[in-house]
Amino acid sequence: MDSKNSFISDIKTYAEIMKLGVIKSDIELAIEDANTSNLSYEEFLYGLLQKECDIRNYNLTQSRIRTAxxxxxxxxxxxxxxxxxxxxxxxxxxxxxxxxxxxxxxxxxxxxxxxxxxxxxxxxxxxxxxxxxxxxxxxxxxxxxxxxxxxxxxxxxxxxxxxxxxxxxxxxxxxxxxxxxxxxxxxxxxxxxxxxxxxxxxxxxxxxxxxxxxxxxxxxxxxxxxxxxxxxxxxxxxxxxxxxxxxxxxxxxxxx
Missing domain, CATH: 3.40.50.300 (P-loop containing nucleotide triphosphate hydrolases)
Incomplete structure (x- = not known):
């Protein structure tokens, strides 16, 4: 396994441990989009965390509606x-x-x-x-x-x-x-x-x-x-x- 794939594998492992499901599933596509769009490190990290937060808030909202x-x-x-x-x-x-x-x-x-x-x-x-x-x-x-x-x-x-x-x-x-x-x-x-x-x-x-x-x-x-x-x-x-x-x-x- 080359260095890049090793890093991605480790990121997925850490994301799973920390229950960051979006990062685990989307990390490769997010990296590809960041490279294509020439995003800064800050923009890349911001976008990734924002999506994680949005999905988590959505799931919490749906859970509140369901359990009501x-x-x-x-x-x-x-x-x-x-x-x-x-x-x-x-x-x-x-x-x-x-x-x-x-x-x-x-x-x-x-x-x-x-x-x-x-x-x-x-x-x-x-x-x-x-x-x-x-x-x-x-x-x-x-x-x-x-x-x-x-x-x-x-x-x-x-x-x-x-x-x-x-x-x-x-x-x-x-x-x-x-x-x-x-x-x-x-x-x-x-x-x-x-x-x-x-x-x-x-x-x-x-x-x-x-x-x-x-x-x-x-x-x-x-x-x-x-x-x-x-x-x-x-x-x-x-x-x-x-x-x-x-x-x-x-x-x-x-x-x-």
């Missing part, structure tokens, strides 16, 4: 703003800045079915992942079931610590299924732990005066409402069904 457990991907750019309820149109620009996450504020999307509550919540969650925030998406019935199982297995404290590390937790479908006393208490406890510190987004089809249907306890309902709404953004999502409009447009496209 979104049911599907929805981006803010995909949302037809003019079809949203008026209050959502008014507040979405500010919410999309994600300042509410930085400030540890909650967001509650409340309104009838099909108006875009879950779509907006997912879109905000994905943007948060793209900007480096750690996000968790789950629906409330599944979340309560998980908390009950963890409590039975005596692993609840460990999960509480894990939950506190998420910058944003999205709880979807609050109010679609009522909960028993144990489930309501567990939900109350875990939402309360984040209040005033980390952000939570809740989507619900119930107005606040009907939250008692979920908890079955007026004292707990009042406490939950107070903690969730304190310094939070409440978005009125009552309006025409966004989902129904999409369905009608799809059906019309089939006819044409």
């Amino acid at each position: 457990n979104f049911p599907y991907k929805k981006y803010l750019e995909d949302i037809s703003i003019e079809d949203l309820p008026a209050d959502a149109q008014l507040k979405l620009k500010h919410l999309s800045s994600l300042k509410f996450i930085k400030d540890g504020q909650n967001v509650i999307f409340s309104g009838n079915c099909g108006t875009g509550k879950t779509h907006i919540a997912i879109a905000l969650g994905i943007k948060a992942c793209l900007e480096g925030y750690k996000v968790l998406f789950t629906n409330v019935p599944l979340f309560i079931t998980q908390l009950k199982e963890l409590k039975s297995a005596k692993n609840l404290r460990c999960y509480q610590n894990k939950l506190s590390k998420y910058d944003l937790v999205i709880l979807d479908e609050f109010g679609y299924i009522s909960s028993d006393k144990e489930g309501a208490e567990l939900l109350f406890t875990h939402i309360s732990l984040r209040a005033g510190q980390k952000s939570t987004i809740i989507t619900t089809n119930l107005s606040f005066d009907r939250w008692g249907e979920i908890f079955g306890d007026p004292v707990m309902t009042a406490a939950m409402t107070d903690r969730l709404t304190h310094k939070s953004y409440v978005v009125n999502m009552n309006g025409n069904s966004y989902r129904m409009k999409e369905t009608k447009a799809w059906l019309n496209s089939l006819e044409n």
Whole structure:
């Protein structure tokens, strides 16, 4: 093996040890391009490290999106703003800045079915992942079931610590299924732990005066409402069904 090939082999070995996958796979092509373009040592090294950094950041972002457990991907750019309820149109620009996450504020999307509550919540969650925030998406019935199982297995404290590390937790479908006393208490406890510190987004089809249907306890309902709404953004999502409009447009496209 000549000296040049020996150096390249050693570079690949060092890159593998240091987990620099781009440098390991692209070093020969990068050297060839540098020679062709007559790059300086500084330009060559800068370009190589920049590509390594870009790929690593991309992979980390995709990992955050994947582990957030979104049911599907929805981006803010995909949302037809003019079809949203008026209050959502008014507040979405500010919410999309994600300042509410930085400030540890909650967001509650409340309104009838099909108006875009879950779509907006997912879109905000994905943007948060793209900007480096750690996000968790789950629906409330599944979340309560998980908390009950963890409590039975005596692993609840460990999960509480894990939950506190998420910058944003999205709880979807609050109010679609009522909960028993144990489930309501567990939900109350875990939402309360984040209040005033980390952000939570809740989507619900119930107005606040009907939250008692979920908890079955007026004292707990009042406490939950107070903690969730304190310094939070409440978005009125009552309006025409966004989902129904999409369905009608799809059906019309089939006819044409």
